[in-house]
Amino acid sequence: MNKNSKIEQETDVLEQYRALWKTYCESLPQARVVDCIEFHRRYEREQRSTQRRLMAACLMMAALIVVLPLVPIHRSTVFTNGPSRGEVLALSDQLIALL
Amino acid sequence: MRKTNLLRLLLALLSLLAVATVVVRLNLWNIRGVQPSGLYLQYKDMPGIQASFIKDKYINDSISIPVTLLQAEDSAAFFMLLKELGKPDDMIKYMYKYVKDDQSRFVKLNPKGHPELPQDSVRGNNEVVATFPVQRAVIIFHTETEEQIDIVMKANFLKKIKYEESI
Incomplete structure (x- = not known):
């Protein structure tokens, strides 16, 4: 099955789902129809809102990935056989200041 | 969904x-x-010596230079370290004799990768080796060019001038 026919099939399933939902709502007693439709609308609204939030988060993350390499970060790679990285950097700073 | x-x-x-x-x-x-320097690899397993290698040590916020830092845990280890770095006995004695305070330091140029050999006649072929007797430490600045040597040698000097000008 190629990709397009798969998408078409999934779209069909979605349409069928919507039709079913409509039928289900309409089959309910009049008093509950409004609740059902409202529930469905709210569900779709929440879905859209979630999608918007996810989209915004994706955009922010993409921006972060673009900006991160441009930010100047001075972090030295330190090899040491004993003292901690902080101690080594502090001692080197202290000694370089005496030069 | x-x-x-x-x-x-x-x-x-x-x-x-x-x-x-x-x-x-x-x-x-x-x-x-990142690969550490040969000197770090040489001294990292030596007892009594704390060896460190800093890949990009910023000097005066202007340039980064790889640096090897060797610190002896006691006087005996420091003496041995100086001997291995090619300092003659009389120079070590001189060093101790003229040490006045913890700011004393001896800065020399030695050929790249060979701190035990005398200075190379081509200045750019050398790197800066600074010895701090009170701290029992030696820093080797793995400079690549003559310009980098100048920056290391003048780093603190220029800082002091700036400080004195500001007060």
């Missing part, structure tokens, strides 16, 4: 990519495969 899941997957992938960018950028766990 399907779109939401796709977006969730995309967000997860982008987050992973962002984390990977940070890891590479900060070179966490030495992911870029």
Whole structure:
């Protein structure tokens, strides 16, 4: 099955789902129809809102990935056989200041 | 529903990519495969010596130079270290004799990778070796060019001038 026919099939399933939902709502007693439709609308609204939030988060993350390499970060790679990285950097700073 | 899941997957992938960018950028766990200096490798397993190698040590906020730092745990280890670095006995004695305070230091140029040999006649072929007797430490600045040598030698001198001008 190629990709397009798969998408078409999934779209069909979605349409069928919507039709079913409509039928289900309409089959309910009049008093509950409004609740059902409202529930469905709210569900779709929440879905859209979630999608918007996810989209915004994706955009922010993409921006972060673009900006991160441009930010100047001075972090030295330190090899040491004993003292901690902080101690080594502090001692080197202290000694370089005496030069 | 399907779109939401796709977006969730995309967000997860982008987050992973962002984390990977940070890891590479900060070179966490030495992911870029930085190699330490030969001197560090030579002294890292030597008892009584604390050896360190800093890949990009910023000098005066202007330039980064790889630096090897060797610190002896006691006088005997320091004496041995100086001997291994080619300092003659009389020079070591001189060094101790003229040490006045913890600011004393002896700065020399030695051929790249060979702090035990005398200065190379071509200045750019050397690197800066600074000895601090009170701290029992030796710093080797792995300079590449003559300009870098000048920057290291003048780093603190220029800083002092700036400070004195500002007060």
